[in-house]
Amino acid sequence: MNGHEPLRADAGIQRLGGPDRPVVEVAVGVLIRPDGDFLLTSRPGGKVYSGYWEFPGGKVEGGESVEQALCRELFEELGIEVTQLTRWKEQLVDYPHALVRLNFCKVTGWRGFLEMREGQSFAWQHLPVAVAPVLPGTVPVLEWFAAEQGFQDATY
Secondary structure (H helix, E strand, O other): OOOOOOEEOOOOOOOOOOOOOOEEEEEEEEEEOOOOOEEEEEOOOOOOOOOOEEOOEEEOOOOOOHHHHHHHHHHHHHOOEEEEEEEEEEEEEEOOOOEEEEEEEEEEEEEOOOOOOOOOOEEEEOOOOOOOOEOHHHHHHHHHHHHHHOOOOOOO
């Protein structure tokens, strides 16, 4: 797994909760179609980083596994039922508002049609992505994709 060193987002902004704040576990779905395109969604209005593009997902609730949380979140946000997922990588991200561990899962199978249940937008993308701005916690995934696909000098 990756992510031993935290990615520090917006380094010039003070951290809420100080140095001893708890780590928030987040399940993140990297939906990949057979053609290799992947899904990015925009963060809804009223949330931190509203309008930024990210991979969908959300907090792991008490008693849930990452996989269970991801299935729940993707149903709540997108209206789909996950049929195939694989744990992939982790990345610790130090945002000003929270310290989060992003647990990325590749999702290659689902049932249903995408419904943006939180008023967000969505876009199927490939490298280099055409949407902006991209949430800082999304950047490592784009870099991992670039490495897998042999992209040279990919910067996000």
